[in-house]
Amino acid sequence: MKTRLAESAVAAVDLSDCGVMYLHLGALTLRLAPSVLSELLATLGEAVAMHACQQAAGEEPLAWITRLQYGDS
Incomplete structure (x- = not known):
């Protein structure tokens, strides 16, 4: 499960249960520590x-x- 930490018109950041952060930029998503x-x-x-x-x-x-x-x- 992911929790949305922040969101704007251009980006969003989610945190997964395992501690990985997801940076969403349009169609691009980066999984980052x-x-x-x-x-x-x-x-x-x-x-x-x-x-x-x-x-x-x-x-x-x-x-x-x-x-x-x-x-x-």
């Missing part, structure tokens, strides 16, 4: 924060990779 889902959340949060900083600085997405490759500042 809670620690993996937590790490995914941290990674997505970091990406959103980086994108917001780049937008605030007027940079194109991933412009920092070019700077690292070519030593530009």
